[in-house]
Amino acid sequence: MRHVRLLPVAPRPCKDELLTSWQCRIASRYSSTPPKILAWLGGRSVSMRDSFEARDFRPDQDMTWRWARACRLKERDLQRLALSNLERPEDCYVRNPLQRGVCAVCLDDDAEQGGDHYCRRSWAHVEAVACLKHGVGLQSACQRCFRVGLFQFQFLSDGARLVCPWCATVISERGRRQPRQSRMLESMSAIGRAIDGKGVQLDEVMAACRFLWAAQPHGSPYIAYLGISLPYGRLPPSPRASAPLSTLPLAWRAASIEAMAELAALLEPRAVGTVPPFLHEAFRKFRRGEGQQAAEEPAAAAQAESAGLKLRSDGDYRRLALQILNSQAWKTTPANSRRKKNRAIGRLMNRALSGG
């Protein structure tokens, strides 16, 4: 008879849990990792790093079969956790767990109910930057040492807990009071509905994201003109991606989604809007141009890449700067608002560089 290896202690997965979260909290009970446990169960290795597809989206069947048997579960109960069951396009998930956030209040709730911490599937949604239940921002950095790193499950006396990989502090919101992110939540819900509806609105949302992050021939992408405080730190990955949101870190996604909701006309613009009118106009142009460009784009992109930066001469830049300083538009910019001033500079630079 074939010897079947069993894991003596294995809690059931939660209804809204990511498969990898369940595996990691089990592994923490054995001071191990999911790949090591899979190897122990005789499975072929599925790498943890680049396998969103094989671990969470459309999990490898040999892997779920072995885990289910070792934990005395039905295999279909594990396959049910696959994100591909949820009818949300793959591009609408954040692939790299390092770029996702967690709601510390949800984790506190888990602990209060006597259970393990666990990672919700909804935290992998591209628009997930705040918790819809608690209204607070998701966090991806430790609030004690402020370093960013993938939170890890550690088995403590009262259950599996997510801890900071650097200082081992348990992720918790106790004793802190975060402001409610109302506008952020509105934007998130609107984008979530657009994604689930898979209609014209989804196309608009995705286009708004491409628009904000598209490389501009001269100067920064449009996201830089929003007058919102952009997060510091590591630069986001290539904005040339067809679905930038699925690869952006949490802080950059948070900076993008309000503007996306406004550009896609999912939200009424505010009196003091996030998105200045000239960006709405540029987005309309972008949408008109996108259809025509689609066929030529790959070649053009490759060309731009090989040509490197197209810089002008110093004299040219000096001339443009003087033109801006002498222009009526600059002289009438209100001097008291830094935010308005920054926007005006962005607009004037853009216009000057594109020869307008």
Ligand SMILES: [Zn+2]
């Ligand atoms: Zn929450």
Ligand SMILES: [Zn+2]
């Ligand atoms: Zn820390």
